[in-house]
Amino acid sequence: MAVTYVVANQKGGIGKTTTATTLAGILAKRGKTLLIDADPQGNSSSTYEAVIEDQATLYDVMVDSDKLPLEDAIQHLENGDIVASDPLLSKAEKMLDGDIEGLYRLKDAIDELGEYEYIVIDTAPSLNVILYNSLIAADQVIIPVMADAYSLQGLNQLCDTIKAVQRRQNPSLKIAGLLLVKFAGRSKLEREVEAELEEISKDLGTKLFDTRIRECVKTKEAQTKKKLLINYAPKCTTMQDYMSFAEELEK
Secondary structure: OOEEEEEOOOOOOOOHHHHHHHHHHHHHOOOOEEEEEEOOOOHHHHHOOOOOOOOOOHHHHHHOOOOOOHHHHEEEEOOEEEEOOOHHHHHHHHHHOOOHHHHHHHHHHHHOOOOOOEEEEEEOOOOOHHHHHHHHHOOEEEEEEOOOHHHHOOHHHHHHHHHHHHHHOOOOOEEEEEEEOOOOOOOHHHHHHHHHHHHHHHHOOOOEEEEEOOOOHHHHHHHHOOOOHHHHOOOOHHHHHHHHHHHHHOO
16 A cells, blocks of 8 residues: 655645655655646646646546546656646536545545555645545645745644544544745744744644755756756755655654
8 A cells, every 4th residue: 555645735836846746756766656746737747747638637537427547647757657637627626516425536546556655646725625635545744834924824724624634534644744945044034933833833743844955956957857856966955855854754
C-alpha cells in the first residue's frame, strides 16, 4: 500500500507545487512514485509537460460515471509518473456537490492502484470538494507556509477542515507538519512569525519541521525549463533543504 502525502494550503503562491514536485522527485529515487495534480491551474502538470488533449486526466477519474481507473490516467514522462490536472476540474465541484460518494472518488481510485510506494497530491489554494477527496485519500498532510503575516491567514480554517475529515471520514489522517518555505531568517518579522508558527503547530497537535527551505534562483530556472529541481540543480541550497526535509518527513 502506498504512502499518500497531500501538500495543501489555501493561500496561493506559497510553494505548494515546488514542494509537491520536488518531494515526488526525491521519493522517486527511493521507490515507485506517482504525482497527482489536483489543482485546476495545472502547474505540476506543466512542470511534467503532461498533456490533456486526447488523454484521461484527474477530471475524468473524478466525474466518470463508470469510475475510470486511476491507472488509465497515468502518464509516464521524463520527470516521472503523473495524473494530470485539467481546467475542467473546477467544474467537478458542482458535479460532485451533494454526492456523498463523490467525496470518496479519489480514495477509491487510489485503493485500486497497487503498484506505487509513494503518492504525492498537489492541491489548489481553496477548500473544496477536490481537497476533501485528497484529504480522505491521504495518510499525511504537509502544509507549506511562509514567514509572513499573510501566510497565517486561513491556516486555522484549513486545519479545522483537516480535523473534520479526521473525525468523520479519515481518522488515520495525520498532519505531518508545517514546512517553512522561501525562508531567509534575516528579518525580525521572519523570526517573529517563525516563533508564532512553532506555537500554532503545537496547538494543532503537529510540529513545525526543523528544516527551513531557502530560496534560490535555480528553482525558478528549473520551472522554466520544465525540469525537476533534483535533476536540474541537485546541489543548490533549495534542493539540499528539500532533501533534509524528506529525511525528516520519513523519520
